Amino acid sequence: MSDWVDVCPEDAIENEDVIRFDHAGRTFAIYRDADGAVFCTDGLCSHEHVHLADGLVMDDTIECPRHNGRFNYKTGAALRTPACVALATYPARLNAGRVEVQV
Amino acid sequence: MALDQTISVPRDYSLTGPERDRALARGLAAAEWYHSDIPRKEMKALMARSDQPAIRDTLLWIVLLAATAAGGIALWGSWWALPFWLAYGVLYGSACDARWHECGHGTAFRTAWMNDAVYVFASFLAMRNPVSWRWSHARHHTDTIIVGRDPEISVMRPVDFARKALAFVGIPDAFVHFGILIRNAMGQFGPAERDYIPEADIPRATRWARAFVALHLAAWVWALVSWSLIPVLLIGGPRIYGCWQMVMTGLLQHGGLAEDVLDHRLNTRTVVMDPVNRWIYLNMNYHVEHHMFPMVPYHALPRLHALIQHDLPPPNPSIRHAYAEMIRTLIRQQREPGHYLRRILPPTARPYREDLHDADAVPQRPAT
Numbered sequence: 001m002s003d004w005v006d007v008c009p010e011d012a013i014e015n016e017d018v019i020r021f022d023h024a025g026r027t028f029a030i031y032r033d034a035d036g037a038v039f040c041t042d043g044l045c046s047h048e049h050v051h052l053a054d055g056l057v058m059d060d061t062i063e064c065p066r067h068n069g070r071f072n073y074k075t076g077a078a079l080r081t082p083a084c085v086a087l088a089t090y091p092a093r094l095n096a097g098r099v100e101v102q103v
Numbered sequence: 104m105a106l107d108q109t110i111s112v113p114r115d116y117s118l119t120g121p122e123r124d125r126a127l128a129r130g131l132a133a134a135e136w137y138h139s140d141i142p143r144k145e146m147k148a149l150m151a152r153s154d155q156p157a158i159r160d161t162l163l164w165i166v167l168l169a170a171t172a173a174g175g176i177a178l179w180g181s182w183w184a185l186p187f188w189l190a191y192g193v194l195y196g197s198a199c200d201a202r203w204h205e206c207g208h209g210t211a212f213r214t215a216w217m218n219d220a221v222y223v224f225a226s227f228l229a230m231r232n233p234v235s236w237r238w239s240h241a242r243h244h245t246d247t248i249i250v251g252r253d254p255e256i257s258v259m260r261p262v263d264f265a266r267k268a269l270a271f272v273g274i275p276d277a278f279v280h281f282g283i284l285i286r287n288a289m290g291q292f293g294p295a296e297r298d299y300i301p302e303a304d305i306p307r308a309t310r311w312a313r314a315f316v317a318l319h320l321a322a323w324v325w326a327l328v329s330w331s332l333i334p335v336l337l338i339g340g341p342r343i344y345g346c347w348q349m350v351m352t353g354l355l356q357h358g359g360l361a362e363d364v365l366d367h368r369l370n371t372r373t374v375v376m377d378p379v380n381r382w383i384y385l386n387m388n389y390h391v392e393h394h395m396f397p398m399v400p401y402h403a404l405p406r407l408h409a410l411i412q413h414d415l416p417p418p419n420p421s422i423r424h425a426y427a428e429m430i431r432t433l434i435r436q437q438r439e440p441g442h443y444l445r446r447i448l449p450p451t452a453r454p455y456r457e458d459l460h461d462a463d464a465v466p467q468r469p470a471t
């Protein structure tokens with residue numbers, strides 16, 4: 001397993017929101033749910049190459065900004081067409097006021 | 104080569120012809136589009152979902168459908184039935200389009216099953232296969248008015264005015280759509296459909312087509328058995344006698360504007376409309392705004408418009424104004440297919456994306 005990578009201070013992501021995180025030539029989406037827990041998925045929609053960080057977080061889902069495809073950002077599962085292929089998910093945690101991911 | 108030394112060649116709007124390869128080669132497919140800047144906080148507020156406005160508007164729609172149908176049936180045989188049927192026709196044959204569209208995006212309701220239920224019902228009224236049209240509309244948003252890629256270009260250059268006039272009474276549109284449903288019901292999907300529908304979704308598209316065709320056939324059988332026109336005026340018929348408002352608003356969305364650009368301000372039109380047309384059309388008169396930010400539900404589009412209007416060309420002040428402007432352009436395109444209407448941006452706007460310009464997009468051959 002790779003090391004934990006520092007992303008941002010925890011208050012940089014609101015509850016029920018998402019930000020983009022670019023690291024080592026890759027792009028990820030980092031989420032906080034309504035309770036403040038953090039999650040990480042691939043940053044681009046699996047339908048077309050669109051950044052999910054511009055989308056809408058509702059409950060456990062992220063809705064893609066281009067065609068409103070939906071994914072469960074906790075499991076990566078594709079929930080609504082035209083998104084059909086699941087997103088890869090990565091471990092994420094809060095550590096001493098910082099958001100960290102293992103990518 | 105200077106444009107005045109060239110003649111534009113008519114374009115091939117199919118999804119499997121040379122224009123498709125051309126669009127791919129020029130980087131026009133699934134490209135980055137221009138977006139006006141909106142702070143994330145405001146965007147989140149605009150995107151927020153709620154069931155309440157769509158429940159209100161859907162209940163009103165259903166009640167009006169039922170009331171106008173009941174009036175038309177109760178007064179059958181008298182001229183007093185006519186206004187009821189005319190209203191029912193528009194509520195069925197035109198209002199279905201905006202409900203199909205908004206629920207297809209999944210933005211009308213917050214609750215997914217409500218979007219899906221109204222989407223299928225509206226697809227039936229519109230005679231559209233609910234599976235294939237979801238894919239087709241996704242492509243329309245990825246590649247808006249990109250020739251060879253967008254399956255929903257309704258105004259092709261040079262426009263056939265007679266055909267467009269007949270579209271206001273559903274000809275040949277309703278028959279073409281019903282023909283597609285029959286074809287799909289037999290499991291037949293053409294090359295264009297296979298270009299945007301994933302193979303895995305074909306069986307589902309076939310099942311829905313069978314159900315829709317069966318319901319329409321049932322209405323015809325009912326009409327024959329009862330020897331009455333009422334069943335076909337109720338089911339299927341409004342797609343002919345009531346579609347005029349859908350066509351009227353739909354042609355304005357992109358007609359006469361640019362092709363093969365990556366800036367919705369160049370290829371999409373926003374028109375100020377009265378409250379009745381806006382309700383039937385679910386605010387899709389804010390069409391530039393909708394294309395730029397399809398995540399914003401219909402009820403938030405006026406707010407979105409207020410927020411970004413400084414960055415957009417001024418909207419047409421009325422349907423009449425927009426038609427005058429569009430028809431002038433379409434007439435000129437009969438002689439100059441490369442011509443398109445380019446609106447002047449306000450000084451507060453960021454300039455149009457000029458890296459891909461419509462004039463370059465029209466294939467040219469030297470004048471002889």
Ligand code: FES
Nearest residue numbers: 045047064067069
């Ligand atoms: S790009 Fe995400 S659903 Fe199409």
